[in-house]
Amino acid sequence: MKNTDEKIIHLLDKVLQITRYIQWQINKKTGISPLSAQIIEYLGNASRDLRTPAKIAEELGITRPTVTEALKSLIKKGYIKEKVSPKDKRFKILYLTEKGKKLLKNSNLNYKDILKKSIKNTDKAQKENLFYSLINFVADLNKRGILPIARICFNCKNFEKNKFEGSKKPHYCKLLKQRMGNFDLNVNCEENLKRRSLWVKK
Numbered sequence: 001m002k003n004t005d006e007k008i009i010h011l012l013d014k015v016l017q018i019t020r021y022i023q024w025q026i027n028k029k030t031g032i033s034p035l036s037a038q039i040i041e042y043l044g045n046a047s048r049d050l051r052t053p054a055k056i057a058e059e060l061g062i063t064r065p066t067v068t069e070a071l072k073s074l075i076k077k078g079y080i081k082e083k084v085s086p087k088d089k090r091f092k093i094l095y096l097t098e099k100g101k102k103l104l105k106n107s108n109l110n111y112k113d114i115l116k117k118s119i120k121n122t123d124k125a126q127k128e129n130l131f132y133s134l135i136n137f138v139a140d141l142n143k144r145g146i147l148p149i150a151r152i153c154f155n156c157k158n159f160e161k162n163k164f165e166g167s168k169k170p171h172y173c174k175l176l177k178q179r180m181g182n183f184d185l186n187v188n189c190e191e192n193l194k195r196r197s198l199w200v201k202k
C-alpha cells in the first residue's frame, strides 16, 4: 500500500475495529446485541440531558424506532431504567442500573479506557497533531452530513478561525469572549449543546 490516503483509511479502520471487537465480546458474554452494547456504553458516558431516547437516536445516528426497541429490551433485561426528568415531566431520562454499570466496568465496554492507554504512550507533539487532524476530519464528516452531531468550534457561529493569525492563540470564541489555540478548541461544547441556533447551517 503506497498511497497515503489509503494508508490513513486502513489505520482508521483498525481503530474502528476496537469498538466492533468490544461489542462482539459483550455479545458473546451476555447475548445482548452490538447496538445494545453501544447504548450501554453511551449511557455510561453521556451527561443527563443527553440521555433521553431522542438524544440517544440523534447522537448515535440511528432511527427512533430502532432505539425504542433496543431500550425496551435493555430495560427488560435489567441493564437500564428510565425516570421522569426532574426538569420537564414530559421527558424520560435513561440510567444504567447496577447491573448495567457492572457490565460496563467488567467487560472493557468502555473503549475510552483502552484508547486512553495508547494516547498516554504518544508524545505531546504527536498528540497535538493527532488532535488537530481529527477535529478537522470530524468537522468535514459533519459538514457532509455523515456525522449528524458534532458540537465543535469549527461548526459554531461563534467561532472566528484565525482572527489573530500568527499568534499562539489565533482563534476566537465570540460567546465566551476567549482567544483559543489549536488545542483549546472545544469538541463537545456545553454552550453549543444548549443552543442549536449556534450550529452553522449545512
Ligand code: SF4
Residues within 6 Å of the ligand: 151, 152, 153, 154, 156, 157, 158, 159, 160, 172, 173, 174, 175, 176, 186, 189, 190, 191, 192, 198
Ligand atoms: S461556543 Fe463553544 S463551540 Fe462555539 S466557538 Fe465557543 S467554545 Fe467553540
